[in-house]
Amino acid sequence: MSLLYGKRIAEPEVMNETMEVEAYTAAAAAEHLDRLDSACAAAIINMGARPNWWLDVGCGPGRIACKVHSLTSARIVGIDLAFNMVKKAKESTQAFGATSLYLVQADAAALPFKGGVFDLVYSNSLLHHLSHPVGFFEEAVRVMQNRGKFFLRDLVRPLRWKLRKHINFHGRNYLGSMRQLFEASVRAAYTIDETRRILRTTPLLDGYVSREDGSYLIIRR
Ligand SMILES: C[S@@+](CC[C@H](N)C(=O)[O-])C[C@H]1O[C@@H](n2cnc3c(N)ncnc32)[C@H](O)[C@@H]1O
Numbered sequence: 001m002s003l004l005y006g007k008r009i010a011e012p013e014v015m016n017e018t019m020e021v022e023a024y025t026a027a028a029a030a031e032h033l034d035r036l037d038s039a040c041a042a043a044i045i046n047m048g049a050r051p052n053w054w055l056d057v058g059c060g061p062g063r064i065a066c067k068v069h070s071l072t073s074a075r076i077v078g079i080d081l082a083f084n085m086v087k088k089a090k091e092s093t094q095a096f097g098a099t100s101l102y103l104v105q106a107d108a109a110a111l112p113f114k115g116g117v118f119d120l121v122y123s124n125s126l127l128h129h130l131s132h133p134v135g136f137f138e139e140a141v142r143v144m145q146n147r148g149k150f151f152l153r154d155l156v157r158p159l160r161w162k163l164r165k166h167i168n169f170h171g172r173n174y175l176g177s178m179r180q181l182f183e184a185s186v187r188a189a190y191t192i193d194e195t196r197r198i199l200r201t202t203p204l205l206d207g208y209v210s211r212e213d214g215s216y217l218i219i220r221r
Helices: 018-025 027-045 063-071 083-096 134-143 160-170 176-188 192-199
Strands: 053-057 075-080 101-105 118-124 144-155 208-212 216-220
Touching: 027 063, 027 118, 027 144, 053 063, 053 134, 063 075, 063 083, 063 101, 075 083, 083 101, 118 134, 134 144, 134 192, 160 176, 192 208, 192 216
Parallel strands: 053 075, 053 118, 075 101, 118 144
Antiparallel strands: 144 216, 208 216
């Protein structure tokens, strides 16, 4: 399998460096990211979860949380391990005037919430940061209500011989440090089969894993 796909090259887990926070929010990529974020927010809304409490795991600068917030009456909690990302997310929330969006610095594998409180747990672009994602999936299921929904979107690692072409095509809107971050993220991403194997060892074993729009790995439950 690794012959076909090449080895996964892990990225540093948290994005706390000023360069990373700025690159991720830089104007060059802003328009492109905005479109991708809107598509993600729409897919999250389409899960049809009860609009009570929703959790955004690895919320980063809070752009998706703000978009989702504008489309639902649900109260949203965003968590991120990086202090600087949470700070940025708080600024975005204020600028956006989001009133039912709460931000907490926390680890996806040790969520500071009681069990069974969230109707929906979602996450965008977190999985590839995690070298041991089982703890995250276990925690996501623990804090979800019995019939709670789960949505995850992340990059997918392509076949080894398609890697360069994949990075050139899907990274065509990024420049400089954002382009480097994108390439590192693709190399750190999981394949569909790796993700299915991981899920089978977690309480989210009934999560449906698919590849969408060429570059994305999606899990829905
Ligand atoms: C690529 S960013 C995605 C941010 C946001 N979800 C988005 O789509 O714009 C990944 C985020 O996951 C955070 N992260 C990494 N490991 C984490 C962990 N164990 N628990 C919580 N957040 C984590 C990073 O700090 C970073 O903000």
